[in-house]
Amino acid sequence: MRIAVGTNNPVKVNAAENVFSSVFGDVTVDGINVPSGVPSQPFGNDTVKGAMNRAKNAYESGRYDYGVGIEAGLFDIEGYVIDVQYCAIFDGQWTTIGCGSGFEYPSLVLDEVLSGKEVGEVMSKFTGIDDLGKKMGAIGYLSNGMLDRTRLTEQSVFMALIPRMNKELYKH
Numbered sequence: 659m660r661i662a663v664g665t666n667n668p669v670k671v672n673a674a675e676n677v678f679s680s681v682f683g684d685v686t687v688d689g690i691n692v693p694s695g696v697p698s699q700p701f702g703n704d705t706v707k708g709a710m711n712r713a714k715n716a717y718e719s720g721r722y723d724y725g726v727g728i729e730a731g732l733f734d735i736e737g738y739v740i741d742v743q744y745c746a747i748f749d750g751q752w753t754t755i756g757c758g759s760g761f762e763y764p765s766l767v768l769d770e771v772l773s774g775k776e777v778g779e780v781m782s783k784f785t786g787i788d789d790l791g792k793k794m795g796a797i798g799y800l801s802n803g804m805l806d807r808t809r810l811t812e813q814s815v816f817m818a819l820i821p822r823m824n825k826e827l828y829k830h
């Protein structure tokens with residue numbers, strides 16, 4: 659089974675590889691940089707659109723069974739701003755989606771992000787760790803390593819596979 663993940667971020671590629679291989683067995687996974695069609699720091703529904711665009715663009719980039727798109731974005735819920743990672747999986751006809759757990763950024767980080775900066779950029783400045791989003795992630799830093807971004811991303815990929823593990827129960 660051949661899978662294209664629409665990103666160059668090794669955290670997302672590894673997360674997709676871990677989940678697809680544990681569900682389907684032998685898989686070949688390529689990370690391919692494709693356009694998301696949404697701003698680099700998406701808010702709300704743009705996050706889901708970005709994941710879906712990446713999944714379709716990744717699928718169309720070669721001879722793949724599945725295209726996977728993963729996008730992290732911020733959601734305003736009852737005055738709380740929550741970071742959630744969405745995953746979309748496209749097989750040429752059917753798109754399934756899922757998301758991981760959500761968490762809050764520190765107020766200082768959030769203020770800069772709401773004024774137009776990207777989470778990765780602000781968190782790298784705040785922690786002194788370059789490319790944090792490609793390593794343990796903000797969540798790894800904030801959870802003292804108890805949950806890293808690979809595990810967080812795996813949750814979203816796994817949730818997007820749930821309908822595919824129960825195909826007969828879903829309209830597609």
Ligand SMILES: O=c1[nH]c(=O)c2ncn([C@@H]3O[C@H](COP(=O)(O)OP(=O)(O)OP(=O)(O)O)[C@@H](O)[C@H]3O)c2[nH]1
Pocket residue numbers: 664665666667670698699700728729730731741742743776777778779781790791792794795796797798806807810
């Ligand atoms: O949900 C998250 N959990 C984390 O632990 C985390 N650590 C950093 N970030 C940042 O969130 C922004 C959007 O992420 P994102 O998925 O749109 O882009 P990305 O730059 O990480 O990858 P890509 O665009 O190369 O695929 C980027 O500024 C990331 O750096 C995280 N997001």
